[in-house]
Amino acid sequence: MRETLLDVFTAVDADYADIRYEENKKTVISYEGRELRKIASYTTSGGHLRAYADGGKAISSFTDLKRAGSIAQASIASAKLIAKHRDKQLQLADAPVVTGTFLLSPKKDPRTLSLKEKKELLAHYNTIILAEPKVITTVCEYDEFYSHRTFVNTDGTAVEYELLIVNIAGLIVVKEADLVQQVRFAFGGNDDYSKLLNREEDLEKRIARACELLGAEPAKAGVYPVVLDPDEASVFIHEAFGHLSEADGLQNNPSFREKLQMGTVLGNPVLNVSDDPHLLDYPGGYLIDDEGVRGCRTRLIKEGVLTGRLHSRETAAEFGEPLSGNMRAVDAHFTPIIRMSNIFIDPGESSFEEMVASIDDGYYLVGAKGGQTSGDQFSFGAQWGYRIVNGRLGSMVRDINMSGELFSTLQAITMVGNDLLFSERGGCGKGGGGPMQLNRKSGKGAPHIKVDTVTIGGTE
Amino acid sequence: MTDLIKLATSQVDQAELYWHREHKIDVRYENYTLQRISENDLSSAALRVIDKRRIGLSCGIAPDRAEFLEEAKAAAQYGGKAGFSFSTTRKFPIVTAYDDNTAAQTSQELVLLCEAVKERIARARPDIALLIQCQASTEQITVETTDGAFGDHRFTKLALSFGAPIKGAGIGVYKHKTSISPFGAPEELVEEFLEWYGWTEQASTPRTGRLPVILAPEASLLLTLPLCAGLSGEAIVKKTSPLTKRVGETILSDKLTIIDDLLRPGDPQSRPFDDEGVPCQTLVLVENGLLRTYLLDLHSAAKLKKASTGNGFKRSLFASGTEVPPRPWPGHLVIKPGQTPYREMIAALEEGILLTGGMGFHSGNYTQGVFAVQALGFHIVDGKVRGRLDRTMVAGTIYQDLLDIRALSKEQRESPGGLAPYILVDSLQVAGARKR
Numbered sequence: 001m002r003e004t005l006l007d008v009f010t011a012v013d014a015d016y017a018d019i020r021y022e023e024n025k026k027t028v029i030s031y032e033g034r035e036l037r038k039i040a041s042y043t044t045s046g047g048h049l050r051a052y053a054d055g056g057k058a059i060s061s062f063t064d065l066k067r068a069g070s071i072a073q074a075s076i077a078s079a080k081l082i083a084k085h086r087d088k089q090l091q092l093a094d095a096p097v098v099t100g101t102f103l104l105s106p107k108k109d110p111r112t113l114s115l116k117e118k119k120e121l122l123a124h125y126n127t128i129i130l131a132e133p134k135v136i137t138t139v140c141e142y143d144e145f146y147s148h149r150t151f152v153n154t155d156g157t158a159v160e161y162e163l164l165i166v167n168i169a170g171l172i173v174v175k176e177a178d179l180v181q182q183v184r185f186a187f188g189g190n191d192d193y194s195k196l197l198n199r200e201e202d203l204e205k206r207i208a209r210a211c212e213l214l215g216a217e218p219a220k221a222g223v224y225p226v227v228l229d230p231d232e233a234s235v236f237i238h239e240a241f242g243h244l245s246e247a248d249g250l251q252n253n254p255s256f257r258e259k260l261q262m263g264t265v266l267g268n269p270v271l272n273v274s275d276d277p278h279l280l281d282y283p284g285g286y287l288i289d290d291e292g293v294r295g296c297r298t299r300l301i302k303e304g305v306l307t308g309r310l311h312s313r314e315t316a317a318e319f320g321e322p323l324s325g326n327m328r329a330v331d332a333h334f335t336p337i338i339r340m341s342n343i344f345i346d347p348g349e350s351s352f353e354e355m356v357a358s359i360d361d362g363y364y365l366v367g368a369k370g371g372q373t374s375g376d377q378f379s380f381g382a383q384w385g386y387r388i389v390n391g392r393l394g395s396m397v398r399d400i401n402m403s404g405e406l407f408s409t410l411q412a413i414t415m416v417g418n419d420l421l422f423s424e425r426g427g428c429g430k431g432g433g434g435p436m437q438l439n440r441k442s443g444k445g446a447p448h449i450k451v452d453t454v455t456i457g458g459t460e
Numbered sequence: 461m462t463d464l465i466k467l468a469t470s471q472v473d474q475a476e477l478y479w480h481r482e483h484k485i486d487v488r489y490e491n492y493t494l495q496r497i498s499e500n501d502l503s504s505a506a507l508r509v510i511d512k513r514r515i516g517l518s519c520g521i522a523p524d525r526a527e528f529l530e531e532a533k534a535a536a537q538y539g540g541k542a543g544f545s546f547s548t549t550r551k552f553p554i555v556t557a558y559d560d561n562t563a564a565q566t567s568q569e570l571v572l573l574c575e576a577v578k579e580r581i582a583r584a585r586p587d588i589a590l591l592i593q594c595q596a597s598t599e600q601i602t603v604e605t606t607d608g609a610f611g612d613h614r615f616t617k618l619a620l621s622f623g624a625p626i627k628g629a630g631i632g633v634y635k636h637k638t639s640i641s642p643f644g645a646p647e648e649l650v651e652e653f654l655e656w657y658g659w660t661e662q663a664s665t666p667r668t669g670r671l672p673v674i675l676a677p678e679a680s681l682l683l684t685l686p687l688c689a690g691l692s693g694e695a696i697v698k699k700t701s702p703l704t705k706r707v708g709e710t711i712l713s714d715k716l717t718i719i720d721d722l723l724r725p726g727d728p729q730s731r732p733f734d735d736e737g738v739p740c741q742t743l744v745l746v747e748n749g750l751l752r753t754y755l756l757d758l759h760s761a762a763k764l765k766k767a768s769t770g771n772g773f774k775r776s777l778f779a780s781g782t783e784v785p786p787r788p789w790p791g792h793l794v795i796k797p798g799q800t801p802y803r804e805m806i807a808a809l810e811e812g813i814l815l816t817g818g819m820g821f822h823s824g825n826y827t828q829g830v831f832a833v834q835a836l837g838f839h840i841v842d843g844k845v846r847g848r849l850d851r852t853m854v855a856g857t858i859y860q861d862l863l864d865i866r867a868l869s870k871e872q873r874e875s876p877g878g879l880a881p882y883i884l885v886d887s888l889q890v891a892g893a894r895k896r
Contacts, residue, residue: 021517026519026783028783032694032698032837035540035541036538036539036540036541037540037785038517038785039515039516039517039536039538039539039540040518040519040532040535040783041515041518041535041679042517042518042519042520042531043520043527043529043531043532044504044519044521046502046521056494056497057495057496058496058497058498058499059496059497059499060498060500060501061498061500061501061502062500062501062502063501063502063504063522064501064503065505067501071501072501074499074783075499078497078499078567079497081497081567081568081571082494082495082496082497085493085494085496085575086493087493088493110728115535115538116538119538128638136698136699136700137698137699137700156790169799173698173700175699175700178702178827180700180702180827180828181825182825182827188865219487221668221855221889221890222668222891223891232803236508251490252490252491252493252589252591253491253589253625254491254589255589255625255627256625258637324811331739333500333502335498341579352639361831363812365597370820370822372819372820372821373819374631374819374836375625375631375632376835377631377816377819377836378819378834379819379820379833379834379853380820381820381824381832399824399825399830399832400832401820401824401832401833401853402866403819403820403833403834403851403853403856404851405850405851425733434486434488434498438779455834455851455852455853455891456853457832457833457834457853457854457855457889457891
C-alpha cells in the first residue's frame with residue numbers, strides 16, 4: 001500500500017502533500033431492553049489527501065483509491081487558488097521523518113473472538129440490569145473499532161499503524177410513578193478484551209445508584225461551591241480547558257490567542273494538567289498521529305501556569321511552539337484535526353473528606369453526563385449528586401446541569417485530590433471547521449477537585 | 461435491480477440496500493482569510509438482511525463489495541427477531557430538491573460568494589474575526605429491497621454560514637442560510653448579524669428567578685429536541701416517553717402547531733422516501749397544542765401495530781450516517797408562525813431574555829422534556845436589549861413551561877432541522893446573579 005500511495009505523488013507539484021489510507025473493521029452489538037437491536041460486523045475503507053501549494057491548503061476524502069491521482073491534482077489547484085486570496089502563506093513545522101510499522105499486541109485481542117462470544121457477554125450484562133424490577137429499559141452496547149492505516153508524505157515519512165479500542169457501555173433506565181431517571185456505565189477503553197470481563201459487581205453498583213435516584217430531589221438553581229468526582233472533573237478539564245489547548249481553535253481567534261499566551265497564570269498552584277497519548281491503557285492512547293508525528297506527553301498547565309499546547313505541524317509553525325503529535329481523524333472521511341489524547345489533572349494532596357468539610361452549602365456532583373463548550377464557556381451535566389450542608393454529605397439530588405466561564409472557574413479550583421482516576425470510556429465531538437468528528441479514542445482523567453463557584457441550573 | 465439485491469434474493473428471506481453517494485465542495489474563511497478548500501467524493505452502503513426471522517447488518521463503501529452479503533448473513537445468524545418486513549413501495553411523492561446550477565458549482569464560485577459576504581461585513585466590522593463557510597453538495601440516496609421497493613433521490617444543497625466570536629468571550633454570533641439553488645450574499649441576514657453582534661458589546665446577567673423568554677429560531681432545539689425524543693416511536697414502545705398514550709391530549713400551548721414537512725418544494729431537507737424506502741409525508745405532530753401522532757419507523761410501527769410514518773432515518777442526536785440503523789426521527793420540523801412582529805415582543809418585556817442558543821441541550825434529562833442549558837443570547841430590560849447574557853442558565857420542562865406561550869412571531873426563519881418563529885414563553889426558571 002505504501003508504494004501505491006507514494007505513486008500518487010510522482011506528478012505532484014506541491015510544497016507538501018500527504019495521503020492516509022485506511023481499512024477499518026467494526027463490530028457493534030446493541031441491546032435495548034430485552035431486544036437485540038443491532039448486530040453488525042463490517043469493513044470499510046477510504047483515503048484522505050492533503051496538499052499545500054504556494055502557501056494554500058486543500059484537502060479531499062475519497063473512497064475510490066484509483067481516483068487518488070486526479071484528486072491530488074484537483075487539490076493542488078484548489079490550494080493554489082487559496083494562496084491567491086491569502087496575504088500570509090501557510091507553513092508546516094519541520095517534523096522528523098518516520099518510517100516503519102507500529103502494530104498493537106493486545107493482552108486479549110477482541111479480533112480473535114467470535115461474534116457469538118461477544119454477543120453472549122453483552123447479553124449477560126443486559127440480563128443483570130433487567131433483573132432489577134425498577135428498570136424499564138436498557139441500552140447495552142458492545143463497540144469494537146479496529147483501524148489499519150497507511151500514511152505517506154512528500155517529506156519521506158511512510159508508516160503503517162493500528163488503532164484498536166473495545167468497550168461495553170450503556171444506560172440503565174429506571175422508573176417509579178412518572179419519574180424516569182438514567183445512569184450510565186462503561187467498561188473497557190483500550191485494546192484488551194479482558195477489561196470487559198467480570199464486571200458484574202461494578203454494574204450492580206450502578207443499578208443501585210439508578211434506583212436511588214428515583215428518591216432524589218431536583219437540584220436547586222443558583223451559584224454554589226462544588227466538589228466534582230474524578231469522572232465529572234475530567235469532563236470539566238476536557239471540555240472547558242482541553243479544547244482551548246488545541247491550537248487550531250486559537251489559530252484565527254486573536255482575542256483568545258492573546259488570553260492564552262504561554263506563561264499566563266490560569267489557576268492556583270495546586271492545578272497541574274497534562275496530555276499524554278503514551279498512556280496506552282486509556283482510551284486516548286496511540287503511538288503516532290494521523291500526520292505522521294509521534295505522540296508525546298505535553299504539560300499543559302504547571303502549578304497554575306500555562307506551559308504547553310496541542311499542535312499540528314501547521315499550528316506549531318505558526319505559534320513557534322514544539323510539535324505534540326495530536327493530529328487525528330476519526331476515519332478516512334475526515335481530515336485530521338488537533339485532538340486531546342488522554343488529558344488529565346495531575347493528582348494533588350487533598351483528600352475527598354477535606355474538600356467536603358470545607359463547604360457549608362454546596363453540592364457533590366458525580367458521574368459525567370455529557371458536556372459542551374464554546375470558547376471559554378462550558379456546560380455539562382452530572383448523573384447524580386448530593387447536597388453538602390455544614391461540611392457533610394446530605395441527600396441525593398438529580399437533574400443537574402452546570403455552566404460557567406473557563407478562566408474564572410480555573411481560578412476557582414482551590415483543592416485537588418490525591419485520587420487520580422481515568423474514565424474507562426472516552427469520546428469527544430469536535431468539528432474543527434469541518435463536519436463533526438466523534439472520536440472514540442479520547443481519554444480523560446482527574447482526581448476529586450473542589451471548585452468554589454459554579455452556576456447550577458434547576459427548575460426551582 | 462443491483463447485483464447485490466439479486467444475489468440476496470436467492471440467499472436470504474429479505475434484504476434492503478441503502479446506498480449514499482456524495483460530492484461536496486467546502487470553502488472556509490477564518491478571521492477574514494481563506495483558510496481551506498475541501499472536496500469530498502464519497503460512497504457508502506448498508507445492507508440489512510432478514511433470514512429465518514432474524515436481522516443482521518453490514519456496511520461498506522459500495523454495493524459491489526464481495527463480503528457484503530456474507531457479513532450481513534453472519535450477523536443475522538445471531539441477530540434479534542425482526543418483527544417487521546422491509547418496504548415494498550416503488551411509488552413516492554414527487555419532491556423537487558435538485559438544481560443543476562448547484563451541482564455544477566465550483567470552488568471559485570463559492571469563494572466569490574464568500575468574498576461578497578466578507579466585503580459587506582468588513583465595511584461595518586473590520587475589527588471582528590469573521591468566519592465564513594460555504595458548501596455546495598450533490599447527494600444521491602438509493603433504497604432497494606428484495607420485496608420490490610426501489611427509490612432513487614438526488615438533491616443539491618448550497619449552505620452558507622458566517623459569524624464571529626465575541627471579543628473576549630468564547631461564544632459568538634452566527635447566521636446560516638441553505639437552499640437547493642445558488643444565491644447571492646444574503647443582505648437581510650447580514651444586517652441581522654451586524655445588529656446582534658452590536659448587542660454583544662456589553663455583558664449582562666439577569667436576576668435569578670422566573671423570567672419571560674423569547675426563543676429565537678436558532679434556539680428552537682430547546683423545544684424540538686425534548687419533543688422529538690418524546691414523540692419517537694421507540695420511546696413509546698419502551699414506555700419511557702412522557703407522551704405515551706397521550707395522542708389527542710393537550711401537551712403544549714394551543715398556540716403551537718408543529719409539522720414534520722418532508723415534502724416542501726425546493727427545500728434541501730425534503731425527501732420522497734425515508735432511509736427504509738417508505739414514502740415521506742407532511743405529518744402534523746402537534747396541532748394547536750394537541751398531540752396528533754408519533755414518529756414511526758418500520759420497527760416501532762410494527763411494535764405498535766401501526767404503519768410507518770416514513771420517519772426511519774439514519775440519524776439521531778448523537779450519530780448519523782450510513783452505518784447507523786434507521787430510527788424514528790423528524791426530517792424537517794416546521795413550527796407555524798403567529799402574528800406578532802418579534803421586535804414588538806422585545807419591546808413588551810420589562811425584564812426578559814432573548815435566547816439565541818444554549819449549551820448542554822443533551823446533558824439534561826431531555827427525554828422527559830427537561831432542559832437546563834447555559835443560556836446564549838441577550839438580556840432585555842425595559843423593552844430594550846441591554847447586552848449579551850453572561851453566567852446565565854435557563855431551565856424548565858417543556859410539557860409544563862411551554863403550556864404558557866404569550867405569542868409567536870410572524871417572522872419564520874431557518875432553525876436547527878427546520879423552520880421556526882420567535883416564541884415568547886411566559887416564564888422560565890433563570891439562574892443568573894446570585895440570590896441566596
